Amino acid sequence: MMRFLLLFSRQGKLRLQKWFTPIPEREKKKIIREMTTMVLARQPRSCNFLHWKDLKIIYKRYASLYFCLAIENHENELLALEVIHRYVELLDKYFGNVCELDIIFNFEKAYFILDEFLLGGEIQETSKQIVNRCIESSDMLQEYYCEGETDFPGTWRKL
């Protein structure tokens, strides 16, 4: 199974953290620190896999963001890379040309999409269409219930 997924910027700023097993907060912070230093220190065009303790770390950079996924020792590295890619595709489809800012300002959406895709550290649904339909239909639910809201959705994205 997958153990955790971290998204961080080139400057080492954490953008998203998902832990699939319970870990004390203090330990989480330590792991985050270790992961960012380890991954950011890698030379370009190195392989995307690292051994770390009894886990394998699979990382990949998309534009300014690093995606870093920890999997158990017997899991498939290449497939883990594609888990990352599929998640990026899902974000991309939802936000339309996703960028780091989308994830910063809509972190809750990033979590919701992830929950549809992965659950308990395992793949729940690999179909892009189905996951997107799921998220979109919950957005519809939202619209339906949120009539009368006074905020101006969308405008703040230009901030």
Add this chain to the structure above:
Amino acid sequence: MPAVSKGDGMRGLAVFISDIRNCKSKEAEIKRINKELANIRSKFKGDKALDGYSKKKYVCKLLFIFLLGHDIDFGHMEAVNLLSSNKYTEKQIGYLFISVLVNSNSELIRLINNAIKNDLSSRNPTFMCLALHCIANVGSREMAEAFASEIPRILVAGDTMDSVKQSAALCLLRLYKTSPDLVLMGEWTSRVVHLLNDQHMGVVTAAISLITCLSQKNPDEFKTCVSLAVSRLSRIVSSASTDLQDYTYYFVPAPWLSCKLLRLLQCYPPPEDGAVKGRLVECLETILNKAQEPPKSKKVQHSNAKNAILFEAISLIIHYDSEPNLLVRACNQLGQFLQHRETNLRYLALESMCTLASSEFSHEAVKTHIETVINALKTERDVSVRQRAADLLYAMCDRSNAKQIVAEMLSYLETADYSIREEMVLKVAILAEKYAVDYSWYVDTILNLIRIAGDYVSEEVWYRVIQIVINRDDVQGYAAKTVFEALQAPACHENMVKVGGYILGEFGNLIAGDPRSSPLVQFNLLHSKFHLCSVPTRALLLSAYIKFINLFPETKATIQEVLRCDSQIRNSDVELQQRAVEYLKLSSIASTDVLATVLEEMPPFPERESSILAKLKKKKGPGAVSVTELEDSKREGGELNGGGDRGPDTSAMSASNAVSRHSVTSNLSYVFQSTPSPSADLLGIRSSAPAGTAPASAGNLLVDVFSEAGPAAPSAAVNDDGFLRFVCKNNGVLFENQLLQIGIKSEYRQNLGRMYLFYGNKTSVQFASFTTSVSCPGELQSHILSLNVQTKQVEPLVEGGAQIQQVLNIECLTDFSDAPLLNIKFRYGGALQNLTLKLPVTINKFFQPTEMSSHDFFQRWKQLSQPQQEAQKIFKANHSMDTEVLKAKLLGLGTALLDNVDPNPENYVCAGVIQTKGQQVGCLLRLEPNAQAQMYRLTLRCSKDSVSRRLCELLAEQF
């Protein structure tokens, strides 16, 4: 406009986030956050009831603040309130907050569980999914208690929506992993297996993760999944890339599901049904064939997905290890990848080939790639790839290519990354020893190691070379000559001085005939290094000098001069000073005969497993180094030099602790004892016994010394008399003295156990303040608990003649070696009694017997062929060798006793699986009695090396 414009923008949140982003400093950020926290707190506390939207917004802000790394100590209640909102987004944010910030506040958990219960029974699939996601994300025991029986029902109910089924399957998996005892197998289990046939690929993908986990723990119950998995796999593999619509990923049909299916099959031996097996082999062949076809897309996603399946198929082929044809094909395929331009593929190919190298069918095929691998070691830019190449070279090494591989590794060492040098050194040392045909090559190699990477040569390595030189007289002259030459270098590593000092002190006479290496030349050479060395090395050199006096009387005057000078005899270091004084005295008063006896050549070391190998195992051990491994290495250190864990110096020359306690003569007789005698051998307990027949009691003593070093200062000495009697039985009297009797009844199921302790007051007087406590020493209490022992306190008064009972609940989380300690305190007639006992909870209690055929047994035996997976002991029989007694003991151990497996009917063969919470460890055992010699040979092979060793230790005391 992107989808984000729909619905739920929370403007306040966005403003807050950009404020934070605009903060120029950490202080400014903290200030802004504190302001926001104060604001939210006042809103939550205010008289005005907040509407759902505001509540959602503030909870979301709190979540954001938490994710920035700040502590959040309020807002939980508001989040829980959101759960019962009937607005989807509010509910969703509530659940997200709970999932991220779960708090084991029991009051809150009850409320959360209530909300979840409502959503699960709402029959609204969106709400049900939210609730299931929350359970899967939190996965706490309380949730398992509340929902473990409900979720299987949802999972297999006919009218459950597909998306809910998917969430339910993974949710159940999560609960099964956290609380396996609460997820009860039942009627639903057989229906779960049939989800492999579900029409919806998403359902199959989610369900298979659950099925794989359940099959690992209950292989027999889920056996039917093998044929289902094979037919599903076969349908996917043979489908066209368009057949599976959105489950086709970059022209590869269902890569995730395919890999999961191949992984599931790795939980089982090859299918017995010929048709199923044929179909599977066909699938594997198709996958291998597809690798040769031109890619359908240039995208890396296409090749990754395709190769992911290929690597998983190869893993299965290696797991079966029974199809030579497939193994060789797999090897050739990996060989192609070794030269692929994708670094990832080269890395994986090297890694995968390492496992292929250990199969007898493919070992030779792997070897043909030696040049490519050597090239990888030299030219790869990425250190992690080079590391894999070094691993593979090590794995493919055998007698035929050892010289080449060792030479390449040595030359790589000169430029190797610091991070992997120590491991490389160990590997070279092991290969050199393992495949040495002539020992001069071995000596050369080790000296080269010291020369090239002296700093990384651990003590084990140079101890070992000395051990070997001492034991082989054909190499002693060569060794003396070579170290002598090596020491000529103007700058040589201190480790070289140690080896040189030791070897010349023992065998300098063998080269003394040559005037270029006459005794005085040798001495001057050694002494020229003396002042540059650390204290322990100097101590070793002083001992070499006194040995010189014995070997070469003509050096006596020179050496006495050296010993007598102030820098020695008044050295501020007590050890050096003492040696100088003692050696000087010894050389002046002892007669040549006495000197010759005292300073006689070291006796051969008993043969045993290389301490270097133990060290490498330790380095490579899965995860953290376990205590047993440390114990082992300590013990190895002790054995290696026949005296404690301080290296040859300790035994051969002088041990500081021994020195401080013994007079000169007794010290020396101890130190230089030429025939090991048990009485003098204080530290090297086991080395005094003939190889391989270490008396059980001595070994046990050593084990106990280490295993009890850890516990938090028990005030009473630990009593473990009863401990070993309970390895093969569960009930009986653990302890008895004039006051108290303690009886035990215990039962174990899977990774859980319950132990009833009966405390009987044998006197007619009341015991007052009777308290007991159970502690887990050493590794057991490290932050990853191996053993979870829960108990309720007993009544503080035990009347005369009465017996009270206590129940311990035990959960085995991972494998372990230490035993929990039971401490009992009570007052008897005013005197405080304090007693600590080792509780007989041993790893074998969690055995599930496994019946298997002879064929299966030997196949698994072969699969567990890595050297560290095996533990072996030869020992003297301590009890009756009667067949029935032995059988009863082996059954009591918890394994299945297999008949008709071993060709020799005298032998016993057993199999079992140890169930821990985290994993299962397969164990195979073979016990070979030799009635004539009253000896046994015990061999264990387990999928986890620490388990092999622990079982071997435990069992060696039983027969």
